[in-house]
Amino acid sequence: MADKVTLAFVGCGGIAGAHREGLKKLWEAGLRDFEVIATCDIDRKRAERMADQIAEFQGRRPTAYQQVEDMLETERALQAVDICSVHRNHHTLAIPCFEGGKHVTIEKPLALTLKAGRLMLAAAERAGTVFQVAENYRRDPAHRAIHWAVRQGDIGEIRMIFWLDVGERLWYWTWREHRMEAGGGWVLDGGVHFADLFRYHVGEVDTVAARTHAFHPYRYGKPETLEDPIPVDVEDTVMATLTFDNGAMGQWTSVSAAPGTRFSQRVLYGELGSIDFSDGLKTRSGREETIPQMVERFRKAIGDDGWEQLFPRGVTDTIATELWEFIQAVQGKAQVEITGVEGYKDEAICMALYESSWLNGSTVAVADVEAGALANYQRDLDEALGL
Ligand SMILES: NC(=O)c1ccc[n+]([C@@H]2O[C@H](COP(=O)([O-])OP(=O)(O)OC[C@H]3O[C@@H](n4cnc5c(N)ncnc54)[C@H](O)[C@@H]3O)[C@@H](O)[C@H]2O)c1
Numbered sequence: 511m512a513d514k515v516t517l518a519f520v521g522c523g524g525i526a527g528a529h530r531e532g533l534k535k536l537w538e539a540g541l542r543d544f545e546v547i548a549t550c551d552i553d554r555k556r557a558e559r560m561a562d563q564i565a566e567f568q569g570r571r572p573t574a575y576q577q578v579e580d581m582l583e584t585e586r587a588l589q590a591v592d593i594c595s596v597h598r599n600h601h602t603l604a605i606p607c608f609e610g611g612k613h614v615t616i617e618k619p620l621a622l623t624l625k626a627g628r629l630m631l632a633a634a635e636r637a638g639t640v641f642q643v644a645e646n647y648r649r650d651p652a653h654r655a656i657h658w659a660v661r662q663g664d665i666g667e668i669r670m671i672f673w674l675d676v677g678e679r680l681w682y683w684t685w686r687e688h689r690m691e692a693g694g695g696w697v698l699d700g701g702v703h704f705a706d707l708f709r710y711h712v713g714e715v716d717t718v719a720a721r722t723h724a725f726h727p728y729r730y731g732k733p734e735t736l737e738d739p740i741p742v743d744v745e746d747t748v749m750a751t752l753t754f755d756n757g758a759m760g761q762w763t764s765v766s767a768a769p770g771t772r773f774s775q776r777v778l779y780g781e782l783g784s785i786d787f788s789d790g791l792k793t794r795s796g797r798e799e800t801i802p803q804m805v806e807r808f809r810k811a812i813g814d815d816g817w818e819q820l821f822p823r824g825v826t827d828t829i830a831t832e833l834w835e836f837i838q839a840v841q842g843k844a845q846v847e848i849t850g851v852e853g854y855k856d857e858a859i860c861m862a863l864y865e866s867s868w869l870n871g872s873t874v875a876v877a878d879v880e881a882g883a884l885a886n887y888q889r890d891l892d893e894a895l896g897l
Pocket residue numbers: 520521522523524525526550551552553556576577578594595596597599603617618619644646699
């Protein structure tokens with residue numbers, strides 16, 4: 511027990527289940543340098559159920575709590591907290607943890623607004639503890655391989671990225687449909703993953719020009735028949751143009767208000783060819799490779815040791831490897847890849863889209879949004895948070 515990192519889960523809903531499964535995969539692979547000693551959710555039943563489920567693989571049952579303050583007060587041996595709560599209270603949960611000297615990993619996006627995020631960064635800095643934002647997409651073997659292929663010049667200098675997802679969703683997705691709870695719609699919730707991938711594959715985003723819109727005033731309890739309408743107030747459509755520091759350009763469209771034809775195209779272009787995130791590599795000279803073939807080539811290139819670094823004991827589940835990195839960082843054996851600051855930069859890109867749209871699509875510098883100099887869209891959210 512002495513060398514095990516003591517962990518608590520705060521927020522025991524949907525994604526916390528994937529975190530529990532991630533820990534279970536680590537456990538089953540023999541990576542057992544952790545013990546979950548507490549679970550916490552305002553919904554007591556969820557905290558209790560999570561404690562039961564963790565006990566099934568870990569042996570010892572964590573103690574379940576309803577309030578984070580009680581948990582921090584009682585669990586004196588607690589070292590680290592995994593926060594999987596809703597966006598609105600990311601900062602109000604993380605800051606007391608930092609003040610109690612805990613290491614924190616928190617689900618994306620960092621916070622409801624960048625101002626709330628800056629308070630978290632300051633608290634983490636004062637605590638001097640590990641701060642990880644759970645940004646798992648880039649940990650997928652496919653994204654690791656694409657990143658490597660791009661860096662070794664397979665498609666030459668990057669010219670552009672297209673990230674286009676068009677379709678319709680009519681069902682109601684609880685707190686995610688309400689701006690005051692979620693901070694925004696898919697631009698922020700899913701978009702922060704995409705922003706992280708843009709930074710990972712292409713580079714830092716310099717400017718954005720975007721229009722967001724809410725075509726649907728409702729989602730539906732019975733989406734098949736458009737019955738049981740429930741008012742919603744987040745955007746369901748964004749169309750944006752991005753420029754990158756390295757001269758690349760990007761087009762980002764996410765639409766969940768387009769009935770009929772659906773399509774998704776996510777492609778990187780360089781001076782020599784393209785990498786389609788689904789279909790793989792194609793070059794002007796006729797070279798072709800699927801994503802699984804690229805992953806295999808990457809695996810051979812980095813060798814067993816390199817693979818083991820990224821996927822310890824062959825575990826490829828993105829949440830499992832992210833949690834393992836966090837545990838190792840708490841033990842002083844590793845650095846986290848997506849720190850609070852990196853998570854903040856990811857979120858600033860999403861907020862830049864909203865800020866641009868607020869200014870009727872004017873081009874905005876991501877640096878201004880990051881610095882807090884441009885925050886019109888976020889102002890009423892900050893006020894609601896009392897910031
Ligand atoms: N990485 C990913 O791919 C991914 C996927 C889904 C969700 N997420 C993120 O995970 C977070 C949670 O999303 P979810 O889908 O699990 O939501 P959810 O609604 O299923 O679960 C959130 C849980 O937090 C609890 N909670 C709310 N306030 C609390 C408080 N003050 N103290 C303790 N618990 C509290 C709720 O009761 C609920 O059980 C969000 O930040 C979301 O963006 C990430």
